[in-house]
Amino acid sequence: MPGFELFGEKEKAQVQDVLDSGVLMRYGFDAMRNGHWKAIALEKALEERMQVKRAQLVSSGTAALTIALASAGVGAGDEVIMPTFTFVASFESILALGAVPILVDVDDTLTLDPEAVKKAITSKTKVIMPVHMCGSMADLGTLRTICKNHNLILLEDACQAIGGSYEGRPLGSYGDLGCFSFDFVKTITCGEGGAIITNDETLQKNADHYSDHGHDHIGKDRGAEGHPFLGYNFRISELHAAVGLAQLERLDEFLAIQKRNYSILREALSSIPEITFRKVPEGGVENYSFLSFFMPSKALAKKTHSELLNAEVDGCFYWYNNNWHYYRKWEHLTNQKSLGKLPKEVLEGLQDFSKTDFSQSDYWVGRNISCLIKLGWNKDEVASRAEKMVKTINKVMAISHS
């Protein structure tokens, strides 16, 4: 998903503007900044691109998730439903508020299984948080109905899926709240950064205040602003926002390259009868940042992954064994290893991971391989990569049949 691959003159020019003005902070210093408001400009551009009323830029995707949850009133002991396959930021953001992450199975979409979600809802559930891993989405229509029926908030983690859509709407804009990451390896980058988008003015106001110590941002004197509730500092700097402003302008260019490269690889892999592709829910359009497919068994997926590495096909991931993206290796969460004491509500509310059964997730993630789509490949490079992949997978299958 690397926007950094195509980092160039436009980004440098935006950053130079900020350096010339000398104002690196997003708030205040009106006279000094020479009309440069990069964070505000990027928020406006995001609102337009994502077709939402409000966007709030913050310091990271993890901060965006934490702020989104806080803005929705999530606090000590509230339960947030999240998938077993995601990034650790999902449970980090929940735990940061003293709330309880409830892990739930994924299905062939590689995101939350709505049936498993229904079973996990309790009187303490406040939010359902689907994570659009590797550029594709959950069955958002069904999840939204579940949320409506149970009076829950739908929070989309679209950190890995900017530019995808569902029922014609940009991913992140379908739920009550959506979050993006602009860290260095995302489709577009600020270096570090994130954003929350919403159509709800109250949620946006909460996000605005919470991400800046509770400042109400009324008036021109920062020291005289009110603090209607507690907050923290999750501000983005003007330098980071400047990079993002240039990158967002190039999002459609990046998506078109990703789609071209993805389509060449997918067409080639479609010739292999034993593999199937990740399900994209009806009405969904991926952002094409990864090509994800299933092998017939866990053993064959593991073998294919190591053979792809041997064949020097880089950027292919076997998430089942990954330390950061799948619950199996999250022993710091499951064994509650924290530097300080965890809140009582968290200790009492966490699932007993010696008893949980995520065999459905193991079935799908254990057979999955996801290949990163790079922007820098030319057509010949993608074609030769496709040929190598097909040859390698066919070899693995031939040995398994013999």
Ligand SMILES: Cc1ncc(COP(=O)(O)O)c(C=O)c1O
């Ligand atoms: C799905 C997902 N959510 C959240 C994050 C957190 O984003 P950040 O690195 O900007 O904190 C990431 C980052 O990799 C991610 O992949």
